[in-house]
Amino acid sequence: MTYLLALIAVVAVAVLCWKAFGPEKTAGPTAGPTRPPQRKRVVGPDDDPEFLWRLSRQHRDGEPGSTER
Numbered sequence: 001m002t003y004l005l006a007l008i009a010v011v012a013v014a015v016l017c018w019k020a021f022g023p024e025k026t027a028g029p030t031a032g033p034t035r036p037p038q039r040k041r042v043v044g045p046d047d048d049p050e051f052l053w054r055l056s057r058q059h060r061d062g063e064p065g066s067t068e069r
Helices: 002-021 049-061
Strands: none
């Protein structure tokens, strides 16, 4: 009986390892994506370096739409 329980445990561990580290499914016509698509992280204006650079350039150059009062 102990050998049977040990065999079941070994098979269960092997299946779990195969699911976790096994080869990826091939992308066929019926196969869906393996992971949901990554959404772009939302960045606030105060954390966006490109926005801050444009804002400082507009302020420095005095372009229309600048934040000068």
